[in-house]
Amino acid sequence: MSEPKPWGVCWVVVTGASKGLGAEICVGFAKLMAPGSCIVGVARSSQGLKDTEQKVKQANPHVQFKSVVLDLGSADKEGMESALAPTLSTLENTALSKVLMVHNAGSLGDLQYVKNLIDHEHTRKYYEFNISSVITLNAIFMDYVKSLPSSVQCQIINISSLCAITPFKSWGLYCAGKAARDMFFKVLATEEPTISVLSYSPGPLDGDMQAQVRATSADDEIRTSFTAMKEQGNLLPIHVSVAKMLQVIHANKFKSGDHVDYYDEI
Amino acid sequence: MSEPKPWGVCWVVVTGASKGLGAEICVGFAKLMAPGSCIVGVARSSQGLKDTEQKVKQANPHVQFKSVVLDLGSADKEGMESALAPTLSTLENTALSKVLMVHNAGSLGDLQYVKNLIDHEHTRKYYEFNISSVITLNAIFMDYVKSLPSSVQCQIINISSLCAITPFKSWGLYCAGKAARDMFFKVLATEEPTISVLSYSPGPLDGDMQAQVRATSADDEIRTSFTAMKEQGNLLPIHVSVAKMLQVIHANKFKSGDHVDYYDEI
Numbered sequence: 001m002s003e004p005k006p007w008g009v010c011w012v013v014v015t016g017a018s019k020g021l022g023a024e025i026c027v028g029f030a031k032l033m034a035p036g037s038c039i040v041g042v043a044r045s046s047q048g049l050k051d052t053e054q055k056v057k058q059a060n061p062h063v064q065f066k067s068v069v070l071d072l073g074s075a076d077k078e079g080m081e082s083a084l085a086p087t088l089s090t091l092e093n094t095a096l097s098k099v100l101m102v103h104n105a106g107s108l109g110d111l112q113y114v115k116n117l118i119d120h121e122h123t124r125k126y127y128e129f130n131i132s133s134v135i136t137l138n139a140i141f142m143d144y145v146k147s148l149p150s151s152v153q154c155q156i157i158n159i160s161s162l163c164a165i166t167p168f169k170s171w172g173l174y175c176a177g178k179a180a181r182d183m184f185f186k187v188l189a190t191e192e193p194t195i196s197v198l199s200y201s202p203g204p205l206d207g208d209m210q211a212q213v214r215a216t217s218a219d220d221e222i223r224t225s226f227t228a229m230k231e232q233g234n235l236l237p238i239h240v241s242v243a244k245m246l247q248v249i250h251a252n253k254f255k256s257g258d259h260v261d262y263y264d265e266i
Numbered sequence: 267m268s269e270p271k272p273w274g275v276c277w278v279v280v281t282g283a284s285k286g287l288g289a290e291i292c293v294g295f296a297k298l299m300a301p302g303s304c305i306v307g308v309a310r311s312s313q314g315l316k317d318t319e320q321k322v323k324q325a326n327p328h329v330q331f332k333s334v335v336l337d338l339g340s341a342d343k344e345g346m347e348s349a350l351a352p353t354l355s356t357l358e359n360t361a362l363s364k365v366l367m368v369h370n371a372g373s374l375g376d377l378q379y380v381k382n383l384i385d386h387e388h389t390r391k392y393y394e395f396n397i398s399s400v401i402t403l404n405a406i407f408m409d410y411v412k413s414l415p416s417s418v419q420c421q422i423i424n425i426s427s428l429c430a431i432t433p434f435k436s437w438g439l440y441c442a443g444k445a446a447r448d449m450f451f452k453v454l455a456t457e458e459p460t461i462s463v464l465s466y467s468p469g470p471l472d473g474d475m476q477a478q479v480r481a482t483s484a485d486d487e488i489r490t491s492f493t494a495m496k497e498q499g500n501l502l503p504i505h506v507s508v509a510k511m512l513q514v515i516h517a518n519k520f521k522s523g524d525h526v527d528y529y530d531e532i
Contacts, residue, residue, distance in 0.1 A: 077386040114454040118409070120343040120402040127393045131442065136386040143384070167452040167523070176397065176450035183445035186433040188380040191485075219457075257433070 005034040005060075006250075008097030013084065013141060015072060016105030017041030018048025020207045021159065021238055025102055026052050027059045028242040035062035036095060040087045042068045042105070042137075072105055072137065073129035080137050084144065096152045101141045103134050103181070104159040108209060109173035111217040117172060130177040134158075135184065153196070155249070158185045160199040160259055170218035182259050189257025196256050200245050203262030206235035236262065271300040271326075272516075274363030279350065279407060281338060282371030283307030284314025286473045287425065287504055291368055292318050293325045294508040301328035302361060306353045308334045308371070308403075338371055338403065339395035346403050350410065362418045367407045369400050369447070370425040374475060375439035377483040383438060396443040400424075401450065419462070421515070424451045426465040426525055436485035448525050455523025462522050466511050469528030472501035502528065 010033045016022035018041070026039050033039075039056060041049050049067035056065045068083040075083070109126040110117065117123060138156065145154055163171055164178035182199045189197040204210060210226060217223045229235050244262050248254060251266045276299045282288035284307070292305050299305075305322060307315050315333035322331045334349040341349070375392040376383065383389060404422065411420055429437055430444035448465045455463040470476060476492060483489045495501050510528050514520065517532045 077384065080386070113457050114401075114450070115405060115408040115412070115458070117401050118343065118405040120346070120398060123398045123401050124394050127397055128390050131393055131397075131446070132386060132389045135380075135383050135389050135438070135442075139381055139384040142381040146381070164449070167449065167456045169453070169457050172401070172450050172453040172457075175453050176401075176446040179449035180397070180442040180446035183430070183433065184380070184438050184442035187435070187438040187441050190433045191379050191435050191438075192381070 005032055007032040007034070007037075009034045009095045010037040010098045010100060011040075011087075011096060012038070012100040012102070013040045013042065014102040014104055015042045015137065017052050018043035018045040019051070020209070021202060021205060021242070022102075022104040023048075023052040023055060024238045024242045025104060025245075026065070027055045028239070028246055029100070030056045030060040030063045030065075032246070033060060033063050034097075037062070038064040038066060038087060040066045040068055040084065042070050042072070042083065044069065044071045072133035073125060075133065077136055077140075080133070080140055084140055096148060098153045098155070099145050099148065100155045100157065101138065102157045102159065103138065105133075106130050106159065106177070108171070108212055108216075109177075111170050111174070111213065112172075113170050113218050114172040116218070123173065126173050127177060131180050131184075134181060138188075150194070154194065155196040155198070156185065156188065157245075158182065158197070158199040160201045162201055162203075162261065164199070164201065164259060169222055171222070186257040189255075193256070196252075198248065198254060199257070199259040200248065201259060201261040202238075202241040202245065203236045204229060204234075205238050205241055206230070207238055210235055271298055273298040273300070273303075275300045275361045276303040276364045276366060277306075277353075277362060278304070278366040278368070279306045279308065280368040280370055281308045281403065283318050284309035284311040285317070286475070287468060287471060287508070288368075288370040289314075289318040289321060290504045290508045291370060291511075292331070293321045294505070294512055295366070296322045296326040296329045296331075298512070299326060299329050300363075303328070304330040304332060304353060306332045306334055306350065308336050308338070308349065310335065310337045338399040339391060341399065343402055343406075346399070346406055350406055362414060364419045364421070365411050365414065366421045366423065367404065368423045368425065369404065371399075372396050372425065372443070374437070374478055375443075377436050377440070377479065378438075379436050379484050380438040382484070389439065392439050393443060397446050397450075400447060404454075416460070420460065421462040421464070422451065422454065423511075424448065424463070424465040426467045428467055428469075428527065430465070430467065430525060435488055436483050437488070452523040455521075459522070462518075464514065464520060465523070465525040466514065467525060467527040468507040468511065469502045470495060470500075471504050471507055472496070473504055476501055
């Protein structure tokens with residue numbers, strides 16, 4: 001007999017689900033979900049989403065994984081709506097115990113000094129992806145879940161960063177975007193007392209983003225220090241950070257809207 | 267004999283200079299500037315800039331005011347560059363003692379609850395104006411001033427808000443944008459130790475923005491409380507807040523990159 005699944009039947013949306021942290025979140029969540037649950041993975045890469053689906057099926061064959069191929073950097077409202085439209089309606093709402101949205105998709109952008117951030121088109125597109133699409137997709141998600149019975153738990157997770165609260169040289173675009181998102185979700189938490197809102201800062205993960213940090217950060221000190229972390233094995237395996245995020249969610253000691261870091265005591 | 271002007275010969279760029287806080291900043295600064303100084307006022311409204319020019323001339327007839335009619339919500343990099351191009355070159359650089367950029371332009375956006383922020387195009391345009399244009403114009407300004415002698419003081423002022431650090435219901439767009447700007451200028455301060463960077467939160471000003479707050483905030487409590495402030499005479503006259511900002515600059519006790527509020531002790 002399989003062990004009981006603590007989260008019950010869930011409907012979960014995860015952006016940036018094709019690889020890295022997003023994929024690991026899907027896998028980590030799947031293990032906690034009862035049969036009939038559904039994970040909606042949103043990403044640009046169809047192949048990446050197929051890979052994640054495989055991992056989710058291995059983790060829990062009773063969880064459905066739906067791929068939504070969507071470029072959040074260029075999608076309009078209609079594109080986002082039609083991407084999510086077919087998925088929630090397939091769930092038997094009455095059995096639902098939890099709905100979750102994880103805003104994980106994000107990019108570093110040009111890791112240039114502020115004085116060199118002269119490419120207006122890049123900056124404009126950067127925030128369209130890293131802030132605006134988050135806001136619109138979040139509103140679409142909230143519109144879906146507003147008609148659910150009050151017994152259904154709703155949680156919204158913003159994947160944040162230490163950069164949301166600490167300035168890093170040559171990371172102006174990224175720091176500002178993460179600070180914006182943290183504050184946006186604090187406003188949401190203030191407005192919606194029945195929704196649990198968490199900004200989780202996953203720590204320095206041993207993945208693609210850190211490779212980009214080491215390769216392209218304009219600031220020598222930053223490049224050197226993150227290269228040293230990599231060489232000394234001090235970057236975090238992604239699944240370790242996901243496990244901590246699940247502990248934070250389970251312990252439920254944070255105030256809705258809080259920024260919680262991997263390294264924080266629970 | 268006229269009193270000496272403490273700031274010496276200055277070159278100053280102020281965005282949103284056609285009215286309200288931006289116009290008052292131009293006037294307040296003009297009084298401190300020596301003959302030969304130049305204020306570049308950037309705004310959409312040609313007539314508004316003419317009005318500000320009049321006020322500046324009254325405050326100090328020896329200060330030049332140059333109007334730059336520009337819509338920062340839609341301008342591209344070339345538009346911003348060509349707008350500033352004719353002004354710095356007219357100054358006798360050797361006499362310069364101070365250059366200042368004041369990022370004052372900004373908008374409230376839709377004062378809707380987060381759950382209703384479904385207009386992707388509005389959100390996209392909102393951040394193009396309130397974040398991206400600030401970043402690009404700032405880089406253009408920094409490119410201009412980098413060749414100045416090290417004796418020339420450089421100061422960059424970000425007009426911030428209590429909303430940068432405190433969530434307000436139905437002000438999600440505005441709060442997130444102001445948080446992004448505060449963090450962006452913290453990064454700048456970290457990168458450029460020779461530049462003085464200040465995020466000044468001017469307090470609740472008795473002007474157009476507060477009128478919009480009272481008229482359009484979705485949240486009843488917010489509308490009621492700001493309406494009461496207006497009725498009880500607790501909104502600040504704009505020139506009073508500008509005077510405080512000048513005190514903060516003069517006292518020079520803030521750490522570069524700090525968020526300083528009107529109500530803070532100096």
